[in-house]
Amino acid sequence: MKQQRMLIPTLRDVPGDAEAASHRLMLRAGLIRQLSSGIYSYLPLGLKALQHIQTIVREEMDAAGAQEMLMPALHPSELWKASGRWDVYGPELMRLEDRNGREFALGATHEEVITSIVKDEIHSYKKLPVTLYQIQTKYRDERRPRFGLLRGREFLMKDAYSFDSSAEGLDESYTSMYNAYVNIFTRCGLQFRAVEADSGAIGGTDTHEFMALAEVGEDTIVHCPSCQYAANLEKALGRMPEQGAQSQASATSEPAKIHTPAISSIKQLIQFLQISPQQIIKSVALDVDGTPVIVLLRGDYELNEIKLKQTLGAADVSMLSENEILKLGSIAGFIGPVGLPNVKILADISTRGIIDAVVGANELDYHLTHVSLERDLPHTTYLDLHNVAEGELCSHCGHELLFAKGIEVGHVFKLGTKYSKSLGATFSDEHGNSEPIIMGCYGIGVSRVLAAVIEQNYDEQGIIWPETIAPFSIHLLTVQPQNEIQMKLSQDLYTALQQAGYSVLWDDREERPGVKFNDADLLGFPVRVTVGKKAGDRIIECKERRSGLSYEFTVQQLLAHCQSFFPIRRSI
Amino acid sequence: MKQQRMLIPTLRDVPGDAEAASHRLMLRAGLIRQLSSGIYSYLPLGLKALQHIQTIVREEMDAAGAQEMLMPALHPSELWKASGRWDVYGPELMRLEDRNGREFALGATHEEVITSIVKDEIHSYKKLPVTLYQIQTKYRDERRPRFGLLRGREFLMKDAYSFDSSAEGLDESYTSMYNAYVNIFTRCGLQFRAVEADSGAIGGTDTHEFMALAEVGEDTIVHCPSCQYAANLEKALGRMPEQGAQSQASATSEPAKIHTPAISSIKQLIQFLQISPQQIIKSVALDVDGTPVIVLLRGDYELNEIKLKQTLGAADVSMLSENEILKLGSIAGFIGPVGLPNVKILADISTRGIIDAVVGANELDYHLTHVSLERDLPHTTYLDLHNVAEGELCSHCGHELLFAKGIEVGHVFKLGTKYSKSLGATFSDEHGNSEPIIMGCYGIGVSRVLAAVIEQNYDEQGIIWPETIAPFSIHLLTVQPQNEIQMKLSQDLYTALQQAGYSVLWDDREERPGVKFNDADLLGFPVRVTVGKKAGDRIIECKERRSGLSYEFTVQQLLAHCQSFFPIRRSI
The missing domain is CATH 3.30.930.10 (Bira Bifunctional Protein; Domain 2)
Incomplete structure (x- = not known):
């Protein structure tokens, strides 16, 4: 196909609204x-x-x-x-x-x-x-x-x-x-x-x-x-890493109520109390198939709804409304597991062994400190209900998981x-x-x-097509189409390469060489063949888009090179 | 492809609502x-x-x-x-x-x-x-x-x-x-x-x-x-055949009004007056871009709206309403060209030379007879405004046109x-x-x-595909799939034909031979190859769907025959 008349409207500028x-x-x-x-x-x-x-x-x-x-x-x-x-x-x-x-x-x-x-x-x-x-x-x-x-x-x-x-x-x-x-x-x-x-x-x-x-x-x-x-x-699925010494220790003192005025998010709590999220146990209040359930998670973990559904055999899970939370005897933003006897409470394994946790106090503007689930809620069942975090261990082989x-x-x-x-x-x-x-x-x-x-195959200059799906296998570029020798050699190559079964786009345009080279890099076909000054000696340049390697070849050398470069022929 | 598992749900009965x-x-x-x-x-x-x-x-x-x-x-x-x-x-x-x-x-x-x-x-x-x-x-x-x-x-x-x-x-x-x-x-x-x-x-x-x-x-x-x-x-476009003697004659007498009670269509008029449609000149009352126009056509001809539009350079043509016809001084069903001085009248060439025509009298339940346009409307322009009829002459060579x-x-x-x-x-x-x-x-x-x-390629038994677009080129039919010799030969043929570049559907189904032959005719691939009783001698039948010709072949003969039968190979 000759490029002159083909609808390939390349753009120099990056379109503003395209994020990917x-x-x-x-x-x-x-x-x-x-x-x-x-x-x-x-x-x-x-x-x-x-x-x-x-x-x-x-x-x-x-x-x-x-x-x-x-x-x-x-x-x-x-x-x-x-x-x-x-x-x-x-x-x-x-x-x-x-x-x-x-x-x-x-x-x-x-x-x-x-x-x-x-x-x-x-x-x-x-x-x-x-x-x-x-x-x-x-x-x-x-x-x-x-x-x-x-x-x-x-x-x-x-x-x-x-x-x-x-x-x-x-x-x-x-x-x-x-x-x-x-x-x-x-x-x-x-x-x-x-x-x-x-x-x-x-x-x-x-x-x-x-x-x-x-x-x-x-x-x-x-x-x-x-x-x-x-x-x-x-x-x-992951495995929580061992929590080390902390899990062996016991809580420093009894739970104590602290005034946390209008501090209802984990982020605010971290800042207000100057603690790490690992010291917070958050309570997520849910409606599971019509029954209220509170799930406890360490402050830096997220609930995995899918795991919760599968664990409970549940069909629908949604957040409890503020009103429904009031009915449980708590208040949104200050929910906690201590002192809520009539609600089903499930603890994610991320909360196990935290000895000095901060939790909601079920009272407006108050939290509890020095909470230990093992001591304060001794009958708690620990389940895997969180989204795996990077650094948890592979449940199959124990290696650290990556994201x-x-x-x-x-x-x-x-x-x-x-x-x-x-x-x-x-x-x-x-x-x-x-x-x-x-x-x-x-x-x-x-x-x-x-x-x-x-998305996986490009560089600064443009696309780098895999051979199997590139629009064309070879981009044949004539540097000076008004030069008869270059055009004659280009025509010979165009015919020879197509007869050998390669799909070829021939840039026969009357454009500045820089524009043509830039377009070739942008379009990114696997092999670029350039017919330029050495056309008189029937020498051409062959450049591989991905490796950047370039060679000076005779026509026969080029055909031989293509044969090894493209192991599978694709004629369309 | 083997037919056993392929979704080819043939039907014995003709679906009732399928007209074509x-x-x-x-x-x-x-x-x-x-x-x-x-x-x-x-x-x-x-x-x-x-x-x-x-x-x-x-x-x-x-x-x-x-x-x-x-x-x-x-x-x-x-x-x-x-x-x-x-x-x-x-x-x-x-x-x-x-x-x-x-x-x-x-x-x-x-x-x-x-x-x-x-x-x-x-x-x-x-x-x-x-x-x-x-x-x-x-x-x-x-x-x-x-x-x-x-x-x-x-x-x-x-x-x-x-x-x-x-x-x-x-x-x-x-x-x-x-x-x-x-x-x-x-x-x-x-x-x-x-x-x-x-x-x-x-x-x-x-x-x-x-x-x-x-x-x-x-x-x-x-x-x-x-x-x-x-x-x-x-x-x-056609040319009206010469009208012979009639066009040379002149009208037999002056126009005369006749009572035609509730006779407002050509069909009724033919029956009532016992005349041929060639003796009637019908008047089609139209709104052409806002202007009323009456087009005259011989009783057996139809107006060609496209020709009318092109002749007049008009954009919109519609029928006049009954009210609009009244305003012209006529009445729907009884319109005629005689005595309507303020309307544009165009005569189709089919009306030329009719010497004893019947036309509407512009009066409820009355027509005029003995009308001759040449005599009664001497300034009429004749134009080609009708749909060509079979038997008119080719305007290029004069031969009779066919439909x-x-x-x-x-x-x-x-x-x-x-x-x-x-x-x-x-x-x-x-x-x-x-x-x-x-x-x-x-x-x-x-x-x-x-x-x-x-629509162009079928017979009583089913489809007769052109080789170029048949779903498969060859239908390989094993008469008795439980017969090992037949299956072995079928497998050999299946492989050989595919390797030779033909697309093959292999009917390997456990069905009665009659069902399989009927399905093969219905599906209508160009060549049917049947492996039956002579499989022991490695003899097969080859039948061409279109010609009905059948041959007994060895495998080699079959391959040679296919090569001449399918001049162009198509592997899909």
Whole structure:
């Protein structure tokens, strides 16, 4: 392709409102343009990279035995009402009416549609298992679209759904998709981790998120540098380090009430009393499925709602209101575990062994000091209810856990029978019994992968594409297009490289060399081939974008070099 | 791919509500399923065929120098308001609001979006011409979705837009797209005609529709079997055959009033007076841009509104109301040209030379007979204002014109500056002057092509796929999968055929042979290879779906035969 007429509108300046590196670079390199908040057009180069990701996804999904199909984006509301999600999905689900007043949703995901198809077409165990997938646009009206393609409202997703007749079958389907995902993200050139995630209210057993590691990521990954353990923060388990001498000691004196006027937050307390957060035991007052519960956490720890729900087998957890706290005989901002006999109190393991703790006194403007749970609430049960903190120990191998930021690029999930039951998708087993089909679902944010790859592959000058998804493999740059010798050699190279199976963008523009070199670095294709002053000797420069290495080559040397540089040929 | 686990739900019975052959066959062969009126899911086989069409479209568009991109389906209303189409598009344009109450349209077409992108990115003649295209889902809330994929509400379209700095440039871009369309439809195996069409209110000069010939088509094509002339009915021009002796004669007597009680339609008049429609001159009373106009047509001809508009340079034409007709001094159902001095009267050429015509008497329940326009309205201007009728003569070569039914599968259109002016997309020319960019637009109904191909390629037993877009090239059928010899030979063939580059669906199902043969005919891949009783001798049957020819082959003979049968290899 010749660059002169191609729509590659590079920008010199960094667009002001683009916070993420990938967003800035995709705008600057002319890969995308915003049409509306969270809604983007893919310009030719951006689409090429996106298509290369799609090709990888298709190849790996097909190799795993999944079958591609394509479902509509317009979903009749009846299906979403049958699954119960029409009401619970909230404003993120975009809705409209047709000319006859019938309600539709723009598909945010396709469980309902695929389940209704399978319900109609598959009735016997003999037709199971089957895994179906599609690459389709999804619509989610995010409250705060940001970071370009990382959190958009109209985006491209690969979603797959497995249908099995047994739990063991689901395990196999799940593993097969898990492995395909590892292949896909590896081939896309991503640094990623598959992390244990929470299966939430749907009640599946296993679920993993595939996280591309990147500072801009909005998810926190807890991982062990020693063993393979990795989980998202919601799900991560750790072991509290030994607390040393303090835990052996006993409290210095009896609890004492102190006046703390209008001091109702941990931060204020630390400042007012000049103590560390490790000396504070905070009390979080919750409504757990209708029952008041107080959870105690060390001042520097956060409650992990997921762990609390799982521990108590609870469905709904919310904060108690100020009124409800009054009814318990306490007051918001000054709640404490001492002297609240009629409330269920759970202590997180982070509170164990604190001998001189400060807690709320259940009285306006007062706290208690010198509290020791072991002494003052001797029957307390200690549970793991906090978000793991960096420095806690890996529960598998005891090494200190590390934190990282990640972008969720994929998710595999054992759905079970939630949708097959609500939509009536059943099969007859070997004995003629009717059973709900057992489902799994598996998503990849295809357009998000594109942004995540760039988020991990750039430098000051621009993008550094992995060979597998670069819009073009080779950027051929003619320094002086008005020079006949340079143009002749460029044409020869253009033909030879394309015949050898490489995709080539030929910068034949009448621009200053500096502009062209800068654009080449910004666009960031793996290899730049420059035809300049030595064209008369048929000598060209070959520069690798990632390593920065450059060589002077003859045409034959260049072809030989490319053959080793690109182990896999990709002609598109 | 093995058929046992593939989702190919064939149906024995013809679905009752499917009127078109393609609709019935796509349902029966398990290619598509309806989700809602005019909204379909593509099952695996349907999607494969659709993807093959997309590949052909991409190859030809790329070869023509067009660049692929991808625009969103969600369009902010501001753009459609700027072009003026938000109001004129009517209920066919699906609309919704986001969570913040901003209005969006679901893209019915993308002129607004592409023009706004080009407006921002292209400013100089140096960057022109450029042609951009996408393959994207379109949404049109049809009043009456029908015929499966032929008229749906969510469908796949290829839309291209050319941008030029001169009218000559547009001519070239247009020709290039026209030629690409000829290649695309030819490669898809369609019987089609490129017909002259009307450019409507947009005011472009040239426009052609690509019509796939099919009885189910809702468009009428007028074509000449002798020369290349073809046009749609709206646009077609003919020449009235000579009227023979009648035109030489003069009227038999003076006009006379006859009582025709409650006889107000042509049909009633024919019956009541026992005359032929050729003896009637009907008067169509119209409001043309606010002025009343009466158009005279022979009783068996229909007004062509497009011709009328073009002749008069009019924008709006509507029927006069009964009240407005009264104001002219006439009465609805009994209008006639004689005795209406204050109305503009235009006579279609079909009325020329009728010597004993019946016309309305402008009086309730009365007509006039023995009218001759030449005598009674001597200053009448005769114009071509009627829809061509079969049997009229080709205006190019004089041969009798024929009618055919067609499905519009493509449309090329010289847009001009309508959108670039309303949206402000301008460029600087060589002299630094700012000019609106000159545009063309070019559409292909990709999913409609799929249906049109089937509409032209089937028999009693099922679909007969063209080799270029068949979901699979070869259907390998093992008659008795429990027979080890048959399975061994089938496995060998499956491997050998795939290695030779053919896509193969292997029917390895435990079904009765009759069911499998019927399904193979229904699915209609170009070549069926059957492994049956002669597997022991390594002899197989090869049957061509279209010709019905069948052969007994060795494996080597089969491979040689396939090589000549499939001149172009397609591995997907």
